[in-house]
Amino acid sequence: MTYRLDFTVIEKAESHCRYALSLHNLTDQALHGWSLYFFISRCIDPTSVSVGTISQIGSYSQLSQLPPLMANGHFYTEFTMKTMPFNLHDDGINEAFITLDNDSDLIQPLKVHTTTINLDQDSIERYCTPLPSIGCDIALIPQPNHLTRLQGEFVFNQFTAIETPPTLAQGAINWLSAEYKKHFNEVMPISPQGNIHYHVNNDIIEHGYQLLIETDNIWIHASSATGFVHATSTLLQLLPTRPSHVVDAAYCLPMVEINDQPHYSYRGMMLDCGRHFHPVDRIKHLLDQLARYKFNTFHWHLTDDEGWRIEIDAYPQLTEIGAWRGPNEIIAPQFSHIDQRYGGFYTKQEIRDVIAYASDRGISIIPEIDIPGHCRAAILSLPELLQDPTDHSVYRSIQNYPDNILSPALAGTYTFIQTVLEEVCELFPAPFVHIGADEVPKGVWTDSAACQQLMADNNYRDPMELQGHLLRFAEQVLQAQGKRMMGWEEATHGNKVSKNTVIYSWTNEEAGLECVKNGFDVVMQPAQATYLDLAQGYSADEAGVDWAGKLTLDNVYNYHPLSTLPEQNSARQHILGIQTALWSELINNQSRFEYMIYPRLLAVSEICWSKPQHRNWDDFKARLKGQLNYLDKAGINYRHCE
Structure with a gap:
């Protein structure tokens, strides 16, 4: 030293x-x-x-x-x-x-x-969540709607095979086969005499499933590809973490009958890859766990002030410049790797591969291209297109940037938005594209003659109407590509986007309630209950941030979305579902990545999937005890509860 x-x-x-x-x-x-x-x-x-x-x-x-x-x-x-x-x-x-x-x-x-900061405060004991000494015999998370325990067991071994399946079940079978190979190190057989049966049953609600495990057969019924995936996730959870018979590697599954379906249609997780770059293998491993716990949406945050992570053919500078930061780069270092070049991006082929991988696991990927704020990486990569030297507006974003907002008065801004969004729409098959729209600070556009003229031309009174002006253009671009726009709750600021835009409420419950009452479809993602970058306890050595408070496991589990809105209120039809999020300012390695996500992700999964009347904190803890054995076997660095 x-x-x-x-x-x-x-x-x-x-x-x-x-x-x-x-x-x-x-x-x-x-x-x-x-x-x-x-x-x-x-x-x-x-x-x-x-x-x-x-x-x-x-x-x-x-x-x-x-x-x-x-x-x-x-x-x-x-x-x-x-x-x-x-x-x-x-x-x-x-x-x-x-x-x-x-x-x-x-x-x-x-x-x-x-050295570690001296906080000048008394020490606080580590927050613990005591779990039962003995876990549940059947430790499924999320809790199924209806489960009946039968007498007997099914022996799952290298002789287990899948009966020739319907096409609709192919993704689920691809996933099951990949997991089978981890257990037995060989390809899972498929034959007309197989004893795992996937059957299409159109009487079952979309995304629901029926699973029956008998002594000699496993029967899976669903009406959709995602229904087959959800049944498969339950089947995989029923596999013990260790074989019952070491000699022939046999796993004994309990005989059960399950009828199940999700409470919310949208069950998502957002991962920020802008602040720190997460490699493809890390994302695929996360997708495996999201599928295991019945999430169906991966919200991929691909651009931000600190990094542009998606290859765009029309603008190679976005990844040549915008994907990298360092003391000698155009984009200065942030958060970590202070004295070296750091970054990365996903090629279009890598993205297609991840999309296919997620699809097999019943997960749709929604890309996020953040506009008009959080655009510093793009602006510094394409200054001739996106910088206005005559704009002298003074502002600071919440992350302390004075130069991260697109100008609505530049023709290049619209060319950029249209070009990027059209390439993104071509790449991602999901019917949605998220455009961010959050955290545009006060002061922006106020000392720009061109922006003031644009306001005058359109009879705008508030500079935030210029944000609405840009977002309305983005919405039109997406509509022309057959996509529906999504955005953070600030997308409603300026009152220019249509009610077809899906809003993600992140600042608090009240913001989500307001959007629902105004007729917007909403995904609830309040930071105080869903942000996995928040510290999981109260002691100073807890990893994470606390701008929205601390987020313990029990706080996550006890979140009831818009609980003040009566069940019979028709506005509830606008609640599409729940999403959790991992912002990555402090997430720069696999160990911390896992520590912040698990086991809180499992609590979110039950909020998303299980009916409120089926949720019980003590019962969840008993089932979590069993799930921790799986996390141990998978080598996941979760935060220990005790």
Whole structure:
């Protein structure tokens, strides 16, 4: 260790806090003409810095104009952030480096060791969810509508085969065969004499299924491809985590009769791949688990300020430039990998492969291309098309960017939106495309003569009407491609999109209720109950963020969407379903990825699938006990409940 950075809370108030930063030079060489670079999640008041000058883009901060740092000496400064107090270690400074001012290309950054933030608070014990000592005999999650336990067992082994199936069941069989190979390391047989029978039964509700396990046969009935997948997910959950007979690797399944169907038609998870890039293998592994727990939608957040992750033929710059960030890249580092180039993107062929993989598992993939905000990666990649040098509007996004909003007064903006959305529509077969539309800050477009003229030409009074203007254009582009537009709740701002737009409510329950009452179809995704990037407990060492509070497993499970809206209220027909989300500012490896998702994902699955009257917290915990054996076998780094 040659340099060490300590970060300490020295004053706390409800709306602002003061911090001390100490940098220790543990070498015998003094530093002259140097700057310190680091990540911090919130905006530093530049007028409050006691020594040095701060500049920030997003989370990337540069402290410069610093005095010499003597050998075996230290540098000290203080500053204020006008936000709620930190109370998690993840709020601190986790990466930093030093450069000499004559190293303008940052060729030789000096690594700095960062210590855990001193929060100046009492320690809190780790939050636990005690589980029963003995789990359920049949530990299915989500809870089926009707399950009858029969006497006897079915022996599942290398001689088990699928009867020649109907075409409608092919995706489910592809998935079952892939799982069979994991158990037996060989291809699953298909023959007219097979003892797993997939039958089409048009009397069963779409997405529902019937499963009957007898001594010698397994019978699966459904009327849709997704119904067959859901039955298969139940069958896979009934497989023990270890064979009952080691010699012939036989698995004994309990004999059961199940009649089941989902409570909500939309059961989704959103994954943010803009802030950190998640490789294809990680996504496929997640899709396996989503299918296992009967989710049917994967919302793929592909673009953001910090990275553009989808190949667009018309604009190769979006991935040549926009997919990468680093100290010497056009896009500055953010969140992690502070002193190196970082990024990645998905080719169209990789996306087609993921779509096919998801389809076999009954999962539809909805792409998200965020507009008009969260567009910094696109704007910096295509400045000739998307930048207006005459726009002098001053604003800061919530993530601390002054230059991340598309201009509604530029012809290039409309060319960009149409071109990108048409390529996205061609690539993704789902009937929906999500266009973001969230977090456009105040101040945007206010000091642009062209934007003001556009407002005057259309008799607009509020700058937010310009957002509606852009979104209405995007909706028309999507409609021409046979797609339905989706957006975050801010898509309704400006009052320009049609009621055909599906709204995702994320800030709170009340926002979703308002959209439902106004006639929009809504997917409920309130951060306080569904955001998996929120910390899972109250102790400082919990991984995650807490801007919307802490989100424990029991808080997730006890979420009842729009519970204040009576069951008989006709507005309830506009609630399409539930979605959970993992935002990835702090998710940069597989271990943390899994830790934040599991086991809370299982609680969300039951909210989505099971009827409210069938949900019971104590019963869920007993079934979760059995599911943890599977997570252990699968090598998933879940957060332990106890």
